[in-house]
Amino acid sequence: MASLESLTEDLLVRIYKGLASDADRKSWRLVCRDFHRIDALTRSSLRVLRVEFLRSLLANYPRLDTLDLSVCPRIDDGAVAVLLTSRGSPWAFPRAAASSLSPPGRDPLAWTRGLRKLVLSRSTGLGHHGLEQVIRACAYLESVDVSHCCGFGDREAAALSCGARLREVKMDKCLGVTDVGLAKIAVGCGRLEKVSLKWCMEIGDLGVDLLCNKCVDLKFLDLSYLKVTNDSLQSIGSLPKLEVLALVGCSLIDDTGLQFLGGGCPLLRVIDMSRCNGISSCGLVSVAKGHEGLVQLNASYSLTECSSILLRCFKDLKNLNAIKIDGARVSDSAFKALSNCTSLVEIGLGKCIGATNLGLMRLVSGCVNLRVLDLTCCHSITDAAIFAISDSCRNLTCLKLESCNMITEKSLYYLGSFCLLLEELDLTDCGGINDTGLEYLSNCLELSCLKLALCPTISDKGLGHIASKCRKICEIDLYRCNGIGDDALAALSSGCKKLRRLNLSYCSDVTDRGMEYLGQLEELWDLEMRSLFNVTGVGLMALAAGCKRLADLDMKYCENVDDSGFWALAYYARNLRQINLSHCNISNMGLCMVMSNLTRLQEAKLVHLNKVTVEGFELALRTCWVRIKKVKLLAALRFKLSSDVRETLHSRGCKIRWD
Amino acid sequence: MSSSPPPSSAAASPSCPKKMIALRSSDGETFEIEEAAALQSKTLENMIDEDCAGTPIPLPNVTGKILAKVVEFCSKHAEPGVDDESLRAWDAEFVNVEQATVFDYILAANFLEIPTLLNLTCNVVADMIRGKTPDEIRKFFNIKSIFSPEEEEEVRRENHWAFE
Numbered sequence: 001m002a003s004l005e006s007l008t009e010d011l012l013v014r015i016y017k018g019l020a021s022d023a024d025r026k027s028w029r030l031v032c033r034d035f036h037r038i039d040a041l042t043r044s045s046l047r048v049l050r051v052e053f054l055r056s057l058l059a060n061y062p063r064l065d066t067l068d069l070s071v072c073p074r075i076d077d078g079a080v081a082v083l084l085t086s087r088g089s090p091w092a093f094p095r096a097a098a099s100s101l102s103p104p105g106r107d108p109l110a111w112t113r114g115l116r117k118l119v120l121s122r123s124t125g126l127g128h129h130g131l132e133q134v135i136r137a138c139a140y141l142e143s144v145d146v147s148h149c150c151g152f153g154d155r156e157a158a159a160l161s162c163g164a165r166l167r168e169v170k171m172d173k174c175l176g177v178t179d180v181g182l183a184k185i186a187v188g189c190g191r192l193e194k195v196s197l198k199w200c201m202e203i204g205d206l207g208v209d210l211l212c213n214k215c216v217d218l219k220f221l222d223l224s225y226l227k228v229t230n231d232s233l234q235s236i237g238s239l240p241k242l243e244v245l246a247l248v249g250c251s252l253i254d255d256t257g258l259q260f261l262g263g264g265c266p267l268l269r270v271i272d273m274s275r276c277n278g279i280s281s282c283g284l285v286s287v288a289k290g291h292e293g294l295v296q297l298n299a300s301y302s303l304t305e306c307s308s309i310l311l312r313c314f315k316d317l318k319n320l321n322a323i324k325i326d327g328a329r330v331s332d333s334a335f336k337a338l339s340n341c342t343s344l345v346e347i348g349l350g351k352c353i354g355a356t357n358l359g360l361m362r363l364v365s366g367c368v369n370l371r372v373l374d375l376t377c378c379h380s381i382t383d384a385a386i387f388a389i390s391d392s393c394r395n396l397t398c399l400k401l402e403s404c405n406m407i408t409e410k411s412l413y414y415l416g417s418f419c420l421l422l423e424e425l426d427l428t429d430c431g432g433i434n435d436t437g438l439e440y441l442s443n444c445l446e447l448s449c450l451k452l453a454l455c456p457t458i459s460d461k462g463l464g465h466i467a468s469k470c471r472k473i474c475e476i477d478l479y480r481c482n483g484i485g486d487d488a489l490a491a492l493s494s495g496c497k498k499l500r501r502l503n504l505s506y507c508s509d510v511t512d513r514g515m516e517y518l519g520q521l522e523e524l525w526d527l528e529m530r531s532l533f534n535v536t537g538v539g540l541m542a543l544a545a546g547c548k549r550l551a552d553l554d555m556k557y558c559e560n561v562d563d564s565g566f567w568a569l570a571y572y573a574r575n576l577r578q579i580n581l582s583h584c585n586i587s588n589m590g591l592c593m594v595m596s597n598l599t600r601l602q603e604a605k606l607v608h609l610n611k612v613t614v615e616g617f618e619l620a621l622r623t624c625w626v627r628i629k630k631v632k633l634l635a636a637l638r639f640k641l642s643s644d645v646r647e648t649l650h651s652r653g654c655k656i657r658w659d
Numbered sequence: 660m661s662s663s664p665p666p667s668s669a670a671a672s673p674s675c676p677k678k679m680i681a682l683r684s685s686d687g688e689t690f691e692i693e694e695a696a697a698l699q700s701k702t703l704e705n706m707i708d709e710d711c712a713g714t715p716i717p718l719p720n721v722t723g724k725i726l727a728k729v730v731e732f733c734s735k736h737a738e739p740g741v742d743d744e745s746l747r748a749w750d751a752e753f754v755n756v757e758q759a760t761v762f763d764y765i766l767a768a769n770f771l772e773i774p775t776l777l778n779l780t781c782n783v784v785a786d787m788i789r790g791k792t793p794d795e796i797r798k799f800f801n802i803k804s805i806f807s808p809e810e811e812e813e814v815r816r817e818n819h820w821a822f823e
Contacts, residue, residue, distance in 0.1 A: 002762035004784070004800040011769055011781070018785030026818045030793035032804045036814060046822045053821035574820075 005034070012038050048072045049600060051079055058083065058111040067111075068119040070145075071577065071600065073627030075123040076652075077130030084109065084137050109137070117143040121170070122602070124149050124629050124653025132159035143168035147196070150175050151653050157181030161188025172198040172222075179207030186214040194220040198246075201226060208232040212239055224248035224272075230257030237264025246272040255283030262286030269293055274300035274324065281307035288313040295319050300326035300348055311337035324348030326374065335359035339366025350376035350400070357385040364392040372398040376426070379403060386411035390418040398424040402451075405430055409437030416443035423447060428477070429454040435462030442469040451477040453503065459483035460491070467495035475501040479528075485509035486517065493517040505530035505554070515539030519546025525575075531557035540565030544572040554580040556605070566590035570597040582607040582632075588616030596623035605632040607659045614640045621645050625652060632657040680707065681715035682730070688723035689715050692730045696737040701772035720770045725763045728753075732776055754783045758800070 007015075016038050019025050029039035045066035048054050051074045058064070069075050115138045120126060126149065135141065141163050146152060153176025160169060161184040169185065169192060171177060177200045185192075186207075192215040197203055203226055212218070212235040219241050223232070229252045236245065237260040245261075245268065247253060253276055261268075268291045273279060279302050288294060288310065294317050306328050314320060320341055326348045334354075338347070344367045349355055355378040364370065370393040375381060381404055389396070396419040401407055407430050415422060422444040427433050434457045441447070447470040452458055458481055466473070467488075473496040478484050484507045492499060499521050504510055511534040518524065519542040527543075527550060529535070540561050544550070550573050555561065566586050569576070570593040579594070582605050586594070591612050595601065601624060606617070617637060621628070625648050633641075635658040649656060678694040680703065697703040706716055718726060735741070735749060754761060761780055768776035788796055796802070806814065 002759050002766060003802075004762065005802060005804070006762060007765060008769075011765055014777070014781045015784045015788070018782050019788060021789070022823055024789050027791060027793050027796060028788065030811070030814050030818060031796045032802050033806060033810070034804060036806075048822050050820055053817060057817075057821060 009034075009038065013042055016042055051075065054079070055083060055108070059108050062110055062114065064111055064114055066117040066119075067115055069123060070119050070121040071602070072123075073599065073602070074125065075120065076125035077127050077133075080126070080130035080134050084112075084133055112137045113140060115141055117141075117145075117168075119145045120149070121145050121147045122149065122629060124151060124655075126653075128155035128159045131156055132162055135159055135163045138163075140165055142166060143194075145170040146174060147172035147198075149173075149653070150655065152176055154178055154181035154184070158184045161185045163189060165191065167191055168194040170194075170196045171200060172196050174200055176202065178202040179204055179210075182207035183210045186211040190214060191217060193217050193241075196220075196222040197226065198222050198224040198248075199226075203228075205229055205231040205235075209235040212236055216240065218242055220244040222246040223250065226250060227252055230254065230260065233257035234260040237261050239265055241267055243267050244270040247276060248272055249275040251275075251277045254278035255280055255286070258283030259286045262290035265291070267293070269319075270296040272296075272298040273302055274298050274326075276302045279303070281305065281310040285310050285313055288317060292317060293319055296322040296346075298322070298324040298348070299328075300324045300350070303328040305329040306334055308333070308337065314338065315340045317341070318343065320344060322346035322348075322372075324374070326350035326352065326376075329353045330355060330359065332356065332359040332362065335363040339363050342366055342369065345369055346372035348374040349378060350374045352378060356380055357382055357388075360385040361388040364389050368392050369395065371395050374400040375404060376400050376402040377404075379405065382406045383408055383410040383414070387414045390414040394418055395421055397421055397446075400424075400426040401430060402426050402428040403430070405432055408432040409434050409440060412437035413440040416440040420444055421446055423472075424449040426451040427455060428452070431455070431457065433458060435459055435465070438462035439465040442466050445470060446472060448472045449475040452481055453477045453479035454481070456480070456482045460485055460487035463488040464491040467491035469495075471495065472498060474498050474523075477503040478507055479503045480506040482507070482509070486511055486514035489514040489517040493520040497521070498523055500524060501526040503528040504532065508533055510534065512536055512539035512542065516542040516546075519543050521547060523549060525549045526552040528554040529558065530554060533558075533560055536560050537562040537565030537568070541568035541572075544569045548572070549575055551575050551577045551600075553578070555584060556580050556582045557584075559583065559585055561585065563587050563590040566594055570594045573598060574600065576601055578603040580605040581609065584609065585611055587611050588613060588619070591616055591620045592623060595620040595628075599627065602628060603630040604628060607632055607634050618642060618645055621649065625649050625654065628654050630655045630657070632659055634659055682726060683715040683717045684721055684723040684726040685719050686723050688726070690723075690726055690730050692733060693737065696730070696733040699733040699736055699773050699775065701774075703771060718771070721767045722763075725760075725767050728764070729767050729771065729773070729776070733773065736775055750779055754779060758787075 012034070016028060019028060025039060029036045040060050041063060043061055044063050046057060046061060046064060047068040048057060049071060051072055054072065118138065118141060135144070142165060144160060144163065144166060146156070146160070147170045150173055152174035156174065157177050158181065166189040169189065182203050195211065195218065205228055208223065208228055209232065216239065218239050221236065221242060224246050225248065228250055233253060236242065242265040258279060271287060271294070281303055284299060297320070303325060306325055311334055314323065315337070321343055322345060327350070330349070330352045331354055339362050347367065347370060355375065360381060373389065373396065386407060399422065412433065420443065423446050425447065428451050433455050438458060439462065442465045450466065450473065463484065464487070468491065476492070476499065489510065500523050502524060505528050508531065510532050515535055516539070524547040535558055541564065545568065553576060561584060563586065567590065576598045577600055579601060586609055591609065595604065614637065617633070618641060622645060625645070631654060633656060638658050679691045680694055680697045682690045682692060684690070694707065697707065703716065721729070732753060761783055764776060765780045768780060787799065791799065
């Protein structure tokens with residue numbers, strides 16, 4: 001009789017590949033030796049959590065093409081050196097000893113040849129020496145991400161330039177990189193297709209020019225927030241294959257520069273020029289006229305108004321599906337012009353002066369394919385506009401109505417009747433919303449993200465309606481919703497099992513009972529619960545014990561949580577990566593337990609811990625200095641902490657913010 | 660029943676009789692299958708091309724019971740004018756059988772290289788595994804080979820701490 005065990009290996013691989021979720025694949029590998037081997041031979045991507053396991057994982061997974069070390073603490077030159085030696089080093093990583101599950105004779109460095117993508121984002125402990133070693137060892141590497149390694153500079157850029165096969169480099173926030181470093185990368189990595197240099201503020205026109213000269217295959221370029229001028233745009237215009245260009249916050253660019261762009265980059269599809277103070281409609285016209293294939297145009301907070309010439313240009317862009325003109329002044333005739341662009345799927349009109357009911361009705365009469373609409377701070381719109389929007393745009397998936405305070409429950413009735421594909425709704429600060437409205441809204445069964453911050457008029461009843469029907473909810477924001485209490489959390493815990501992010505800050509009616517309910521939400525990983533006075537150690541313990549995946553916790557001002565809660569946190573919340581304990585009554589011992597036991601903690605805000613002494617901070621920081629990456633401390637502590645602690649933290653790449 | 664649209668790709672014109680291929684199972688039973696349906700199987704397609712389809716094709720790896728069902732599957736999928744939804748529903752009914760039979764289908768589909776049947780049946784097994792704990796998987800599929808206690812501990816630890 002046929003059984004699962006009678007299937008050949010390739011058939012088992014087929015079945016294994018049908019398991020999409022990480023949990024299922026982990027269950028699979030724990031079933032028996034054969035299944036474990038299938039997993040080892042098929043898994044192609046790993047996100048490593050602890051460095052002790054790294055060596056054996058790399059030895060046992062020969063088909064890895066992607067390695068993500070961004071959440072793995074203690075990645076430094078020493079760790080790299082150990083990984084790249086061909087002998088085992090049991091003294092450094094005890095678990096690397098040969099296990100009966102890994103076949104003997106396998107070359108421990110085989111992984112370097114298979115690796116194509118390496119993520120080292122936030123690996124602040126790594127230096128140029130280690131980086132160069134790993135880039136050289138992984139000869140076929142195509143993509144490397146070192147974003148947010150703020151201390152990285154030209155020496156690290158030189159290390160990256162050793163990767164001749166690199167096609168993708170992400171160096172966002174590598175603050176020390178200058179034109180010299182960029183030049184090295186441009187010369188060394190001629191095949192680059194995707195380069196991201198956001199926030200690398202030392203880079204200027206010279207570096208960009210060299211990059212554009214040497215890397216002619218560039219398809220994606222992000223120079224946001226750099227102090228580049230029109231000269232850079234002239235160089236960029238020469239790139240024949242560029243498809244996506246991001247220049248957010250480049251305040252030194254103006255319309256002259258955009259003209260260069262208008263005449264070049266024939267394949268340009270996506271351009272993001274938001275927050276560029278120097279440009280105007282005129283410059284955008286030259287870009288639009290030159291690129292009939294344009295698909296997305298983002299000019300948020302750059303334009304003071306949208307000229308009629310520009311609006312006419314949009315009509316000629318047959319493939320245009322997203323426009324963002326947040327912050328611009330618009331008129332009803334502008335909306336009429338936009339309504340001719342029937343291919344539009346996404347429109348951003350946040351803080352647009354002059355957005356009226358009439359204008360919007362005109363807009364949606366033409367743009368019936370709209371899926372994403374941002375009307376943040378369009379104060380003058382009312383239920384009538386929402387009716388028109390819901391009726392025309394039945395495929396709406398995302399609607400942002402922050403601060404549209406004339407919206408009432410009628411709008412939610414329309415949305416609940418017509419826009420059944422709605423996934424994301426932002427009703428922050430919409431004072432006209434109430435529980436009845438939420439009942440109407442609960443017909444939108446696809447709802448996954450709901451923002452109700454600053455809505456004092458909603459209560460547990462309204463949230464109960466949502467929780468009972470909208471099973472796909474992943475994110476809810478209830479910041480300062482005074483009417484919310486424990487019963488809302490009870491409803492959420494039974495109805496919204498997929499909840500991942502929750503903001504309960506200042507919902508002071510929540511007590512330990514509510515926390516217990518939250519403990520039943522197994523998927524919860526981001527919780528903000530500032531200033532919940534009625535929550536004590538008992539509540540925190542219930543939360544920590546239940547929400548095993550909790551990674552991000554903000555409990556600032558939760559002054560009534562005592563040490564019993566923090567001990568429980570230290571014991572249970574092993575996946576915690578970021579924590580804000582400012583103004584909490586944690587003791588020396590409690591802080592030490594938390595900082596030492598939570599081995600995945602990377603970021604901690606520890607301001608105004610009144611019960612913790614200087615010695616307490618010293619001890620706590622010493623226990624975690626090998627892995628903590630960002631810490632916020634009271635400014636007064638600056639001169640009281642020993643130089644030992646401060647220097648070690650600095651040398652490990654940890655960023656200290658003094659409040 | 661609504662009338663089905665005319666076949667878009669005719670395996671044979673209405674005037675000629677449809678060509679039948681004979682198959683013999685491992686236990687000696689003979690089955691007849693239309694050529695159009697047989698072409699769903701790459702193995703049979705190769706044999707037809709090489710013109711060995713004169714005498715009944717012996718299939719030593721497939722029993723009569725299973726072969727009958729495979730012929731039924733291929734015939735249904737070769738039928739013209741069936742809409743996607745009803746085909747999906749039919750497929751769901753087809754695999755609504757006991758575990759051992761599903762594995763027999765997989766082995767037969769693999770041997771005969773029938774991609775549609777192979778995908779369908781492998782997905783069914785993946786569905787059976789989804790959401791179960793390792794223990795439940797072992798019980799459900801009656802898996803005998805296991806880990807030593809040390810090995811299991813190591814894998815468990817890796818699952819919990821090492822990666823995601």
